[in-house]
Amino acid sequence: MNYEAMAIEILEQVTGTDGLAEDKELDLFEAGLLDSLAVISIIVQIEERTGVVLQPTDFQREDIASVEAFTKYLAEKEIK
Numbered sequence: 001m002n003y004e005a006m007a008i009e010i011l012e013q014v015t016g017t018d019g020l021a022e023d024k025e026l027d028l029f030e031a032g033l034l035d036s037l038a039v040i041s042i043i044v045q046i047e048e049r050t051g052v053v054l055q056p057t058d059f060q061r062e063d064i065a066s067v068e069a070f071t072k073y074l075a076e077k078e079i080k
Contacts, residue, residue, distance in 0.1 A: 003079075007070040010045045014038050024067040039064065052079050 015033040028034040043054050063073040
């Protein structure tokens, strides 16, 4: 599983922004691209793509704040 590709696809779809792979350390919350509603969309995307059921409490804001952090989260949790 290419966790980085999955992270980029999900985050680009949720934020409506292309090119997130260019700056994988960009804090998407600080950039105004993610908010609490976007977190729900990320959960839905993960569930639809993988069948893994998640709750908002299953991760912290910093786990999805950037492409790099989200990739690491997906890999650590072995979400496939």
